[in-house]
Amino acid sequence: MARPSLWLRCETKQFERRTALTPDSAKKLVEAGFHVYVERDKQRIFKDAEYESVGCNLVDHSSWTTAPNSIPILGLKELPESALPLTHDHIHFGHCYKKQSGWSQHLARFYNGGGTLYDLEYLTDGQGRRVAAFGFHAGFAGAAVGALVFASRRSNEGAVDAGELAPFESEEALVNEAKGRLGEKIRDVNVLVIGALGRCGRGAVDLFRRVGVNEENIKKWDMAETAQGGPFQEILDVDIFVNCIYLNLKIPPFTTNQFIAGAGQNRRLSVIVDVSCDTTNPFNPLPIYNISTTFAKPTVLVDVGDGNPPLHVVSIDQLPSLVPREASHQFSTDLLPSLLELPSRRKSVVWLNAEKVFRENIQLAVEIEG
Ligand SMILES: NC(=O)c1ccc[n+]([C@@H]2O[C@H](COP(=O)([O-])OP(=O)(O)OC[C@H]3O[C@@H](n4cnc5c(N)ncnc54)[C@H](O)[C@@H]3O)[C@@H](O)[C@H]2O)c1
CATH class of the missing domain: 3.40.50.720 (NAD(P)-binding Rossmann-like Domain)
Known part of the structure; x- marks a missing residue:
């Protein structure tokens, strides 16, 4: 042979x-x-x-x-x-x-x-499970970028980008960068991860734990919590929302421009990390932006209505490359x-x-x- x-x-x-x-x-x-x-x-x-x-x-x-x-x-x-x-x-x-x-x-x-x-x-096994996936590191890196953007928002009051990102030498280096930029602020940060039971979701939760977010401030949602259908007020009530779902059917949107604008000034949410990046999927549950962002330009602004606090979305489709x-x-x-x-x-x-x-x-x- x-x-x-x-x-x-x-x-x-x-x-x-x-x-x-x-x-x-x-x-x-x-x-x-x-x-x-x-x-x-x-x-x-x-x-x-x-x-x-x-x-x-x-x-x-x-x-x-x-x-x-x-x-x-x-x-x-x-x-x-x-x-x-x-x-x-x-x-x-x-x-x-x-x-x-x-x-x-x-x-x-x-x-x-x-x-x-x-x-x-x-590539799936006899039980339909994927044999190899980057999900964990996608969620991990996505949550880290969310933390970096959030830190930048807090310190610059609006001059708001993580700056140019580039792959880190190791997970530890990325964790240290996020910790360093968040400093003491980390204690009162509130985050929501949807799809928390999946690979990306577990990675996102792991990152938030490793940078020191209090466990009670890490909300973890999966199918049960979204079953009644969005839009969800709970998303607007955290600082960072990380979407990690695996989308395989039509679901009501998790949020919309109108819903966000309706919250006016009473919105805590400042960063969304769309790890799932279903931007071009007709059933995209986050129809509030329509481009993939990049390491060079990690965020895109959402139309949230005049006079309302800005909302940034991270939609990088190669997140695990941050920890290659x-x-x-x-x-x-x-x-x-x-x-x-x-x-x-x-x-x-x-x-x-x-x-x-x-x-x-x-x-x-x-x-x-x-
Ligand atoms: N941005 C990137 O760089 C990057 C890298 C890898 C994977 N991804 C994407 O991330 C997504 C998730 O991948 P994964 O490997 O974590 O999948 P996964 O199957 O391991 O996990 C997905 C989770 O989402 C949950 N879920 C599905 N629909 C839901 C809903 N309507 N409400 C709440 N929870 C829901 C599932 O129950 C599951 O726990 C995929 O779309 C994948 O393509 C993106």
């Missing part, structure tokens, strides 16, 4: 220092007989030499289009926009299946090239057992599950794209 191969492509999105394959995991693949190609990448948090030293073959930056079609291409974020047909099997977050903007064009590229998308979000080392380690460790099954993916529940979702959606995409 031919030696199994895997190609780790570089990420092209600014500030994206994470990877789906750490040198530790690459080493395990090599030991299992894999031929692992790694695109040289100065941006990745791990050095090229770390991959080379465990037996990977280094190849040029962004050279995956030249790889033999039989080699699966592993990445994290979407591919750069293009109409080129995709001839390889790709493993990455496609952000297609919830009909996000551009979804059908992306899938049509696979149809035209004959490749398959194994979307990392849809720990986030990559966790993700890659969880993904490794499935990567080891790649050569027999036609018999593996995880890969078959992802392929099934792809096949269902590609039909629809092709009908739309013609």
Whole structure:
């Protein structure tokens, strides 16, 4: 049997220092007989030499289009926009299946090239549980950005941005930054996390605990608490609201511009962190803004009515990149057992599950794209 191969492509999105394959995991693949190609990448948090030293073959930056079609291409974020047909099997977050903007064009590229998308979000085990996810670190980093923006709001009375963010060397460095900026104010900060029982929610709660927010000031909501349907006054009554839900059906909005404006000056809320970032989803429960923010410009202002205190939203869709080392380690460790099954993916529940979702959606995409 031919030696199994895997190609780790570089990420092209600014500030994206994470990877789906750490040198530790690459080493395990090599030991299992894999031929692992790694695109040289100065941006990745791990050095090229770390991959080379465990037996990977280094190849040029962004050279995956030249790889033999039989080699699966592993990445994290979407591919750069293009109409080129995709001839390889790709493993990455496609952000297609919830009909996000551009979804059908992306899938049509696979149809035209004959490749398959194994979307990392849809690699699930026999019980339907995701095998690897960045959720914890997304919530953790999102809550930290919320805390930084809140601290900046308090100290500058309106000159309000976290400033330019960039990936931190470690979780601890981020916690210390947030602690340092919040100082004594941390004691009376009130926060609400919705989706608190999920991965992102647990990460957000963990961050608030680690920076020293009092336990009784961390409100944790999940399905039971939102069952009666929004909008919710409780969101307006905290300093920082972090939305961490996994949206898979139509729900009433958690809040609206009108509802917020109606509170006038009597609103405590000053920062919303929308970790879920369902901005382009037709069922978005936070229809109060419509752009993704970035590390360079972490917040967007909400229209809250004339004369009312400002409200900032953080909607960064690459939050775990703020702590790229720990986030990559966790993700890659969880993904490794499935990567080891790649050569027999036609018999593996995880890969078959992802392929099934792809096949269902590609039909629809092709009908739309013609
Ligand atoms: N911004 C980023 O960088 C980033 C990174 C990773 C994940 N995400 C997104 O975060 C979201 C959550 O991911 P996760 O891994 O934590 O999912 P998860 O399934 O682990 O957790 C979601 C939680 O939301 C709860 N929930 C669902 N609908 C709810 C509702 N109407 N009211 C209250 N609670 C509700 C669920 O019960 C669950 O506890 C996903 O949309 C994911 O794409 C964003």
